[in-house]
Amino acid sequence: MQIENLGHESWLISTRKGSILIDPLLRREFGRSSQYRYQKLSHANVPAGTLGAVSGVILTCDHFQHFDRSSFSLLSSEVEVFIPQTFSESEAQWLRDRGAFVKRVPIGTPVDIGNLQFLFVPSGSETPPWDARVCSLMVAECDCPEPKWIFIQSDTGINRSISNMIPPSWFRKPDLVVVTCHYREYAESGYSSWDNFICPPPSLDDPRAAFDLVSAVLPLDISPLNVASLYVVAGGDYERQDRPLPSAKRDNARLAQLMNDLAVNCTINAATAGATYFVGDALEARRSKPVSIARADNAPTPFSVSELKNYSPLASDPAISRGLAHFAKALLLSELGHTLLFTDEYLGVKLDTKRFVLKIVGTANTTTYEFCFSKGAFVICDKPDDELLQKPAGLVLSASAFRDIVMGFASAPETCSNNSLQWHIGPLSHSPLGLLYHAFSHPIFKPMG
Structure with missing residues (x-):
């Protein structure tokens, strides 16, 4: 045709x-x-x-x-x-x-x-x-x-x-x-x-x-x-x-x-x-x-994780960096991203441009990222962990699970169903975990491995 x-x-x-x-x-x-x-x-x-x-x-x-x-x-x-x-x-x-x-x-x-x-x-x-x-x-x-x-x-x-x-x-x-x-x-x-x-x-x-x-x-x-x-x-x-x-x-x-x-x-x-x-x-x-x-x-892209404010061993990992860049674009194009972008207040608190939190837990260190809509990218969070739940949406997952998804060793449902945490506003179909599943599914995402 x-x-x-x-x-x-x-x-x-x-x-x-x-x-x-x-x-x-x-x-x-x-x-x-x-x-x-x-x-x-x-x-x-x-x-x-x-x-x-x-x-x-x-x-x-x-x-x-x-x-x-x-x-x-x-x-x-x-x-x-x-x-x-x-x-x-x-x-x-x-x-x-x-x-x-x-x-x-x-x-x-x-x-x-x-x-x-x-x-x-x-x-x-x-x-x-x-x-x-x-x-x-x-x-x-x-x-x-x-x-x-x-x-x-x-x-x-x-x-x-x-x-x-x-x-x-x-x-x-x-x-x-x-x-x-x-x-x-x-x-x-x-x-x-x-x-x-x-x-x-x-x-x-x-x-x-x-x-x-x-x-x-x-x-x-x-x-x-x-x-x-x-x-x-x-x-x-x-x-x-x-x-x-x-x-x-x-x-x-x-x-x-x-x-x-x-x-x-x-x-x-x-x-x-x-x-x-x-x-x-x-x-x-x-x-x-x-x-x-x-x-x-x-193709050139306006979204990059190269502007991370602080050095992190996880951020220097090529698989983690590529996964963050891809997930950032997925979030920006999603219904969840649309909801977050136009949410100005959450739990009685006025929100800035950072409304989504991604916490990656490693064996030696843990890094927390906030999604910045003004940059269209994840940046390392400089606020203490006890403030995470004040954001409208977020996801916690292990570094090994995220790395396996990016490398193509396992699918998101296989690695994240039992050891992840999510919170969000809006319907379940627009959840962070659902977005993760979709963003890294084949053939949308081409694994590194």
Whole structure:
């Protein structure tokens, strides 16, 4: 299976047995009003033979930049079109009048198109009101032992129950996630807005803004620690012809780089028209000229344990240091981290930026770390142990258990179930121990051993 970006949020998904179009925007210029005309900033021409052979068209919503009527003149009049139950009936009738076979699909119901299977995913509660009828997509190639599947976020916040919607027959880990939160400010149809805004524009200088970005852009429920091999940032790739966009300081490439810096074990790429992503065991991106994508293992990261204030024999241990760095990123990307970041008072005490405590007990020495959100890293705690429980959350575990997890000698549940202590606010599913189990599970974490 491969997926090609045609510009903005238009995609062509192809397999050896057929292809489908998603939100086809097949012309560079588009728009339904003569007053407001738009153009894609990057555009890919699809050969007529390819368009004539598509097995079906999927429309995520009836917005003009997703459902472009003029593009259907390039397709067979009898093409099969799949729409969600939230799709406008008048727009659906326009398709029927043209000759298309329109199928209205209930949200969450798997549908087969050749050897591909898809289902619509409802928007999350934080989605802007004008996008509330938009649906995201899951698409899988199902004629293989472990179905390869992708998630395409379409102008929506992520629905919190999304993990429960994955069909049991699908392999649980998505192979690719397309993220369509983008940040360009401009006037559209008479009002000024952030196109597909969910949170303020990103900034590496503001940890809370960076975390807001991660919380909004990364689908936390299906991949809270970047379990997908590849994320693609797409969308917002158009402008009004009478109001060209200024040079964007924060475009999709900038957003992709910020996400790459925050990533654990995945690669982030910004899509442009013509970019093709091959979904399989060796996932890579190709353009007209081959490009290489640095793995997240080698990517620069703003989170580091090299700034520890005091020397500690445990901190000098390579396994402990690597484990701390990985766990720091896991905490920052987790629901528990989100809760802690926005908790300002605990047990009647005003909190500073250090709200999570990790105490590692060794045979010769014990080191206590506090997680500092302002640095995005663990720092050695300079307060006595009797103040530990005044923090909202924490975890105590043995140095040997932590080292075995990092080295790959044992799993977290094997080593920590009987000899660890945790305390935290929030539901049990967001506990420090649960986070530890998830953060160091395979294939999210690559052990040293």
